[in-house]
Amino acid sequence: MNIVIVGKETMALLLLRPEEDVVGWVDFPRNLKVKIYNSDAKYPANSLWSYGVLVKNPYEVVEKTVGLSMGVVVAKTVRIEAETSIEGVLKDLYKIGLKTNLSLKDRLMIRKFLVETVASKKLLEMDMPTKIFEVQVEPDGKEFVSFNSVASLWTKNKFVLESILSENVDLVVNNLTGQSGLGTQVARQLESTGMRVIEVKSDQGSEVTAGNGCFFSVSGKYPFTESLLVQQMNCLEFGKTEQEGEKGITVWLK
Incomplete structure (x- = not known):
């Protein structure tokens, strides 16, 4: 299962593979832009949750947009109050007011698996290679990146x-x-x-x-x-x- 973790100003992807005893973590670049799944508009990835709230469907917006842009299957979303980190996820999974479409049962099972993984130092942190991004410069001089066609080759090897x-x-x-x-x-x-x-x-x-x-x-x-x-x-x-x-x-x- 792949879960998008939405933080205060950052985003990450959590990969859970209990049957393979693997947990992966991928941070998204802060200057990443993605195409909204049902639109031609490109938004900063870090703003997807806010956009989703405006259209009253944050989970679908985040999961479909990230999944289609990156070329991976995204199952669920977790919104935490701090910046994205495995520690932040562990801290917030028990919170009653946590914004997520995971069931309480799934949250408890995932937290148990994450605790065991962190304790045994089996967390696999993956860096996105620069070759999977296209770099563009906006009129104001700000630089941003977006996924290119090479991204699907990388995801085939990693997911x-x-x-x-x-x-x-x-x-x-x-x-x-x-x-x-x-x-x-x-x-x-x-x-x-x-x-x-x-x-x-x-x-x-x-x-x-x-x-x-x-x-x-x-x-x-x-x-x-x-x-x-x-x-x-x-x-x-x-x-x-x-x-x-x-x-x-x-x-x-x-």
Whole structure:
């Protein structure tokens, strides 16, 4: 599970891999700008939470914007009052008024895992390489960075889940939203976990359940991949077949 940690003026990404006994931590540059997921506007990453509060949906704004921009699957968000640090997360996870979409049960389990990790000095702190950023200068002379296409190559190496990789699933992404490029962005997110996307298309003639959002159908058995799609990508399963010779997963974006 990847969790965005939003601090007072900083942001970080917390990687939790209990099954691999790994906790990772990635700090975001203070001058990072990202494209809002449902807009053409670019905002400082540190302002995403404030923007999300204004539009009355801070968790979705933070998770989808960071996930699509960086090319990773982001499951949850935690807003702490101090600057981002593992110590700050440990301190605030028990607070009653903590701003997060984690359940209380998850908060307790995560804190226990983090305490054990810090005590055993197994925290993996990762630096983002400069090659994954494009540098731009604003008219007032201020310099900022944004993720470039190389970022997806870096995330594929750093965010893979062994349980997903071992299922060796072929996946097709069908973008029916009308948003150009969204299918490719979601494909990069899924590939960062270890899934193998073999096709990205916009086939408007495809049959899919009514409604908007993320849906998927499965041919075969891929329990870990299916669980990630449901629990971390908020996708709904609407079809499963066991026909011999037909294997893989199709994801529809509507």
